[in-house]
Amino acid sequence: MSPVSSHAPHGQSPLRTVQVLGGGNACSSAHVRTLTAGLVARGVKVTVCAPVEAERVYDFTGAGAEHLHVPRSSDPVSVAGLRAACAHADLVHAHGLHASFRTVLALGGRRARTPLVVTWHDRASADGPRAHLLRVLERRVMRAATVVLGTTSELVALARRTGARDARLAAVASPAPARSADPEDPEARLKTRAELGATGRPLLIAVGSLERHRGYDLLLDAAREWRRLDPLPMVVVAGEGSQRAALQRRIEDEGLPVVLIGRRDDIPELLAAADLALLPGRTEARSVFAQEALHAGVPLVAGRTGSMAELVGDAAELVPPGDPVAFAEAVVRLLDDPARRQWLRDAGQAQAATWPTEDETVAQVLSVYDELTRPSLLA
Numbered sequence: 001m002s003p004v005s006s007h008a009p010h011g012q013s014p015l016r017t018v019q020v021l022g023g024g025n026a027c028s029s030a031h032v033r034t035l036t037a038g039l040v041a042r043g044v045k046v047t048v049c050a051p052v053e054a055e056r057v058y059d060f061t062g063a064g065a066e067h068l069h070v071p072r073s074s075d076p077v078s079v080a081g082l083r084a085a086c087a088h089a090d091l092v093h094a095h096g097l098h099a100s101f102r103t104v105l106a107l108g109g110r111r112a113r114t115p116l117v118v119t120w121h122d123r124a125s126a127d128g129p130r131a132h133l134l135r136v137l138e139r140r141v142m143r144a145a146t147v148v149l150g151t152t153s154e155l156v157a158l159a160r161r162t163g164a165r166d167a168r169l170a171a172v173a174s175p176a177p178a179r180s181a182d183p184e185d186p187e188a189r190l191k192t193r194a195e196l197g198a199t200g201r202p203l204l205i206a207v208g209s210l211e212r213h214r215g216y217d218l219l220l221d222a223a224r225e226w227r228r229l230d231p232l233p234m235v236v237v238a239g240e241g242s243q244r245a246a247l248q249r250r251i252e253d254e255g256l257p258v259v260l261i262g263r264r265d266d267i268p269e270l271l272a273a274a275d276l277a278l279l280p281g282r283t284e285a286r287s288v289f290a291q292e293a294l295h296a297g298v299p300l301v302a303g304r305t306g307s308m309a310e311l312v313g314d315a316a317e318l319v320p321p322g323d324p325v326a327f328a329e330a331v332v333r334l335l336d337d338p339a340r341r342q343w344l345r346d347a348g349q350a351q352a353a354t355w356p357t358e359d360e361t362v363a364q365v366l367s368v369y370d371e372l373t374r375p376s377l378l379a
Contacts, residue, residue: 014045015369018089019065020082021050022072022099027151027172027288028121031361032095033058034173038362040064044369049085074102082106086114090373093117093365097124101137104144115372117365118145119170120155122285125213138162147368151286152307171356171364174291185272192273197259201231202335205274205298207267207289208281210241210260215280215303220247221324222280222331223256229332232257235278238264271296275341276334279303282321286311291355294348299341301330315347 017039021032032048039046046065048055055067068085071078083106086092092107092114094100100118107114118141124134142148143163149170150156159167193203208214216237226233235258237247244260251258264270267289271277277293279302286307293300294315302308303321312318317334319326334341356364 014043015373016045016088016090017047017369018086018092019046019048019050020070020086020092020094020099020103021048021054022096022102025096025121027286028095028119029054029058030288031119031121031172033060033063034358034361035093035365036060036065037063038358039366042362042366044366047085047089049082070102072098074098074105078102079105089114091115091117091369093119095119096121097134097137097141100141100145104141107144115146116144117147117149117368117372118142119149119151119172120159121151121172123155123158142167146372149365149368152310154306154310155285168368171361172286173358173361174288174295174352174355188269189273192269196234196236196261196270196273198234198236198273202233202275203273204233204235204276204278204331205238205270206235206278206280207238207264207270207292208279209239210237210243210247212243213281214239214241214243215282215322216243216247217250218322218324218327219278219280220250220254220256220258222328223258224254225325225328226257226331227255229335233275233331233335234259236261236270236274238262238267238270267292268296271298274298276301276331278327278331279308280327290316291352294352297345297349299334299344300348301327301334303327312348313351315344315351317344 019032021029036046036048040063047068048060048065049068049070051072052069061067070082079102082102086106092103094103107116126134139162142159148159148164148167150159150167151170151172153169156167156169193199206219223235237260240263248260271293277298277300279287279290282303282305290300290302290311300316302316302318304318305321309318317330319330
């Protein structure tokens with residue numbers, strides 16, 4: 001991060017901020033880690049309220065913040081703890097719908113005098129009564145927030161329709177991989193492919209929690225089409241979740257060339273070994289995996305949603321969302337077209353270079369904080 005001047009002028013107390021995180025989303029957690037490091041470097045006091053599991057993974061205290069354990073719950077005890085943490089803050093910044101709703105409760109709703117910034121990273125999905133509940137929570141949060149920062153243009157427009165007083169497009173730096181992998185290292189690539197059972201055959205990789213909204217049923221539907229290919233592609237899915245048993249049954253019953261390898265911490269190595277990256281879900285807003293794939297120069301096949309097109313531009317093979325036949329055909333075309341794959345590798349890395357940097361992300365947030373904490377606005 002480039003050198004910056006202190007955000008605490010001589011003789012004045014530093015700006016006191018609280019970052020509230022639910023801890024269930026990799027993109028929002030990485031974003032809070034980026035903000036924490038950048039804000040602390042600029043003289044801002046940061047307290048991160050998040051589950052202890054998020055602290056263990058993202059090490060907010062290592063970035064200079066104070067961490068307070070706040071469970072992913074809206075029960076009175078959790079809300080009371082959050083209220084105490086926010087009591088002396090100059091500004092509170094919540095990330096994600098559920099964390100934002102708990103923060104609204106803790107601050108007292110629209111009567112709160114403490115400015116509340118909400119970053120909306122993704123729209124939660126559900127069916128039936130839970131879907132109605134989520135829409136109620138969205139309206140409550142959007143109307144209570146002083147400023148809403150949406151990570152995509154679609155989310156900004158939705159925030160405005162849902163009642164946000166001030167909604168803006170957020171600058172969100174893509175998360176850096178925990179360690180780099182050299183895609184030009186043939187020995188490491190061959191070793192990883194051999195470990196995954198993909199020697200002499202194409203390796204396709206998908207990464208994400210095994211939950212319904214990730215679209216793995218569609219991926220298995222598409223994999224049926226690939227059984228006729230020679231050599232037969234190997235599809236590897238890294239992640240865990242509630243759908244694992246059901247997906248495994250389908251794989252075994254239908255004889256699909258798909259392997260569930262569980263949660264992994266070597267995604268850069270997996271990507272370096274892969275021929276294609278697959279993103280079958282239709283509710284991804286600013287997918288971490290899509291960003292990792294383009295950074296790594298791995299051609300990506302994904303559903304053509306507005307937010308995905310905004311993120312990747314022309315640098316991925318985008319197909320109609322929810323269409324397993326179109327998804328399968330796009331994969332087959334790419335496997336048969338090395339020139340197109342190389343074009344996508346180059347275009348992906350060029351697209352990744354246009355995404356906001358960490359400095360730009362922190363600078364935008366600081367400008368919002370400055371705007372909201374001016375004495376004239378708090379009088």
